[in-house]
Amino acid sequence: MNAQLFALAVFDGVAYAALVFMVAVGLTLIFGVLRILNVAHGSFYAIGAYLTASIGGAIFAAGYAPWLALPLMFLAAAIVGIVLGGPIERLLLRRIYAKEDALQLLVTFAVFMILEDVQRLIWGTQPYFEATALQQLGNIEVFGVFYTTYQLVVLPLVAITVLISLRLFLRKTLSGKLILAVTEDRETATAIGIDADKVYLLTFVVGAALAGFGGALASATTSVVPGMGADMIVLSFAVVATAGLGQIEGAAIAALLIGLGRSFAVYLMPELQVLIPYLIMLLVLLVRPEGLFGVVRTRKI
Amino acid sequence: MRRWLTLAASAAVLLSTATASAAEKPDELKIGITAFLSGPASVFGEPAKAAADMMIEEMNAAGGIGGVPIRAFFVDEGAGGEAVLSEYRRLVQDVEVDAMFASISSGNCNKVAPLAEDLKVLNFMWDCGTQRIFEENDYRYVFRTQGNATPEMLSTVLYLLKTKPDFQSIAVVNQDYAWGRDSWAIFSTALKALKPDVEVVAEFFPKFGTPDFSTEISRLQAMRPDVILSTSWGGDLDTFVRQASQRGLTNTSTLVLPLAESSLERLGNALPPGHIVGGRGDHYFLHPEKKSDPEFAEFVEAFREKTGAYPIYPVFHMSQALNALKAAYEKAIEANGGEWPSHEQVVDAMQGLKFQGLGREVQIRSDGQGIEAMLLGTTTKADGYDFAVLDNMMLFDGGQITTPVGEVSLEWLGTLDQDFLDGIEVESFSHGQ
Numbered sequence: 001m002n003a004q005l006f007a008l009a010v011f012d013g014v015a016y017a018a019l020v021f022m023v024a025v026g027l028t029l030i031f032g033v034l035r036i037l038n039v040a041h042g043s044f045y046a047i048g049a050y051l052t053a054s055i056g057g058a059i060f061a062a063g064y065a066p067w068l069a070l071p072l073m074f075l076a077a078a079i080v081g082i083v084l085g086g087p088i089e090r091l092l093l094r095r096i097y098a099k100e101d102a103l104q105l106l107v108t109f110a111v112f113m114i115l116e117d118v119q120r121l122i123w124g125t126q127p128y129f130e131a132t133a134l135q136q137l138g139n140i141e142v143f144g145v146f147y148t149t150y151q152l153v154v155l156p157l158v159a160i161t162v163l164i165s166l167r168l169f170l171r172k173t174l175s176g177k178l179i180l181a182v183t184e185d186r187e188t189a190t191a192i193g194i195d196a197d198k199v200y201l202l203t204f205v206v207g208a209a210l211a212g213f214g215g216a217l218a219s220a221t222t223s224v225v226p227g228m229g230a231d232m233i234v235l236s237f238a239v240v241a242t243a244g245l246g247q248i249e250g251a252a253i254a255a256l257l258i259g260l261g262r263s264f265a266v267y268l269m270p271e272l273q274v275l276i277p278y279l280i281m282l283l284v285l286l287v288r289p290e291g292l293f294g295v296v297r298t299r300k301i
Numbered sequence: 302m303r304r305w306l307t308l309a310a311s312a313a314v315l316l317s318t319a320t321a322s323a324a325e326k327p328d329e330l331k332i333g334i335t336a337f338l339s340g341p342a343s344v345f346g347e348p349a350k351a352a353a354d355m356m357i358e359e360m361n362a363a364g365g366i367g368g369v370p371i372r373a374f375f376v377d378e379g380a381g382g383e384a385v386l387s388e389y390r391r392l393v394q395d396v397e398v399d400a401m402f403a404s405i406s407s408g409n410c411n412k413v414a415p416l417a418e419d420l421k422v423l424n425f426m427w428d429c430g431t432q433r434i435f436e437e438n439d440y441r442y443v444f445r446t447q448g449n450a451t452p453e454m455l456s457t458v459l460y461l462l463k464t465k466p467d468f469q470s471i472a473v474v475n476q477d478y479a480w481g482r483d484s485w486a487i488f489s490t491a492l493k494a495l496k497p498d499v500e501v502v503a504e505f506f507p508k509f510g511t512p513d514f515s516t517e518i519s520r521l522q523a524m525r526p527d528v529i530l531s532t533s534w535g536g537d538l539d540t541f542v543r544q545a546s547q548r549g550l551t552n553t554s555t556l557v558l559p560l561a562e563s564s565l566e567r568l569g570n571a572l573p574p575g576h577i578v579g580g581r582g583d584h585y586f587l588h589p590e591k592k593s594d595p596e597f598a599e600f601v602e603a604f605r606e607k608t609g610a611y612p613i614y615p616v617f618h619m620s621q622a623l624n625a626l627k628a629a630y631e632k633a634i635e636a637n638g639g640e641w642p643s644h645e646q647v648v649d650a651m652q653g654l655k656f657q658g659l660g661r662e663v664q665i666r667s668d669g670q671g672i673e674a675m676l677l678g679t680t681t682k683a684d685g686y687d688f689a690v691l692d693n694m695m696l697f698d699g700g701q702i703t704t705p706v707g708e709v710s711l712e713w714l715g716t717l718d719q720d721f722l723d724g725i726e727v728e729s730f731s732h733g734q
Binding site for chain 1: 504505508510513520523550571
């Protein structure tokens with residue numbers, strides 16, 4: 001493998017990692033605060049993609065300006081977070097925080113199944129494709145190979161921006177600090193007057209919107225098809241488990257590891273490509289069962 | 302007393318079955334159709350179901366089959382192999398269907414064929430591609446009303462050799478499941494036999510449903526093979542072609558896409574001119590021999606009006622299965638002196654049966670396999686279509702390129718040579734023709 005191929009593999013790995021990170025970060029945020037492993041996260045991703053592709057397809061066909069593609073992605077993310085995430089947390093998850101983990105998992109899995117069928121009802125089964133955002137930005141030539149600017153520059157930049165903003169939001173703003181306080185100790189936080197219910201709702205909406213945004217970003221690069229949510233949720237779980245549940249910066253590193261591992265596999269041993277994320281997860285969990293950055297929590301009585 | 306009653310009852314049952322086997326004309330002819338109505342392969346199942354509904358309605362309006370109207374029962378293959386098998390049993394044993402059309406998935410065909418034999422029910426493998434079924438087993442009740450993977454892949458190799466005889470290198474990007482692997486085995490075996498000097502520079506089998514081919518595309522751009530084969534379909538094929546064309550891979554390599562007829566309309570401008578496209582048979586909504594046939598043109602328009610899209614190959618396959626059923630019953634009725642035939646008589650009529658769906662005539666040969674013509678073409682832009690259509694089309698006669706009865710495809714393909722290539726008859730058509 002020469003320097004050119006090495007560089008190409010790195011570019012591909014980073015672009016892929018950026019997309020995976022967008023979904024995994026919402027999943028890990030929700031787990032960190034709500035302590036719920038949200039399988040329906042995959043549906044939020046798929047619905048974000050479907051919304052962007054179908055609305056985008058309709059408005060660009062009607063002659064609207066192509067620069068609307070990016071605002072549309074934010075809109076899709078907001079719809080997923082507020083219209084879908086909000087009610088799910090308020091009406092459903094709120095009732096089961098005190099229940100067993102297995103039950104919580106089953107409930108979010110049920111939501112996932114329901115939303116899969118909802119997608120079929122609304123969007124049917126034919127693939128959607130809407131790449132205006134990507135076409136607007138054109139291509140870049142690196143070492144004689146053409147990359148889309150969207151994948152090589154925009155996706156990694158967006159992922160880094162999301163990472164930094166989340167960090168600033170959690171550490172510097174009041175809402176963020178409230179979230180951290182509730183994460184640390186819900187009872188004490190409630191005792192000193194923090195509205196934990198509101199914090200849970202806010203976190204879930206933000207987490208769901210991030211998944212929707214991940215889907216919106218992905219929709220410019222891929223076909224939006226039934227079942228895309230299921231694939232993504234499995235991969236995101238691998239990222240989150242590798243990083244340690246609830247670790248935001250860890251999720252970025254783990255996504256990068258898995259993205260790079262996958263792209264190097266394509267160059268060196270294509271047969272391993274599918275296996276790589278899980279091999280990495282397995283190796284990490286064998287050595288550190290709590291994940292790369294996970295902390296062992298003392299059990300509260 | 303009780304014994305007498307039981308005896309009398311059994312006698313009554315025996316008598317009633319005896320009258321039934323005299324094959325009275327039924328009120329309706331029931332067929333069970335398995336197709337993907339959910340999951341990624343519903344890109345094939347949904348158009349096929351829409352076509353079946355349309356065609357059955359039309360056939361019934363014209364008196365059905367021998368005066369008996371047809372009624373279809375659908376099974377969703379997306380529910381999984383086990384569910385398909387139990388639904389299959391239910392349709393045959395409880396609903397008592399007269400024939401089954403199963404299925405789209407080769408995996409399901411593999412499971413359904415022995416079951417059909419057990420249940421002694423006429424089964425048409427109406428869409429699945431695996432060439433193995435009749436090569437590895439003999440069946441009385443199972444027939445394939447279409448070609449199979451061998452002629453599909455062999456015609457693709459032949460078209461490639463005829464249109465790009467000087468290509469030196471090839472790479473493959475197929476889905477990682479039975480079809481992706483098997484189709485490459487057939488293609489590469491035929492290619493090695495007919496053009497041994499070609500170099501295979503890369504073999505990729507990305508996961509089924511993969512959303513991202515960026516890494517494969519980067520590597521392919523760095524290697525620049527003359528030809529890139531992909532037998533993928535549905536969303537996977539769309540994604541691959543779009544990502545390839547976005548990044549200019551379609552400028553440096555010729556794509557060979559044996560299933561892309563089913564994606565042409567969805568791909569729009571993403572599939573540029575100059576790439577090779579097939580449709581698993583002579584299936585194309587602008588079929589050069591059929592497009593001026595008013596019946597064909599009317600159907601294409603009616604289908605488009607109903608579903609919003611041009612018909613694709615599963616629609617053609619469905620028309621073949623339905624017309625095969627009609628032809629078999631009519632042949633059996635004739636052989637039975639005009640009386641309604643028994644199920645076994647209909648099965649007998651399948652041997653050597655000729656029938657015509659939307660494409661050229663198909664014939665069932667002695668092992669149950671259908672002999673179907675294959676059509677391939679090269680993409681071009683044309684007025685009136687906002688997606689790529691086919692030019693430089695070639696129609697291959699199915700008889701020459703289907704593995705002979707009793708032979709195994711991969712062995713037979715390995716024996717092909719220049720004489721075979723020279724002896725291939727082909728008819729060429731251009732887009733406007």
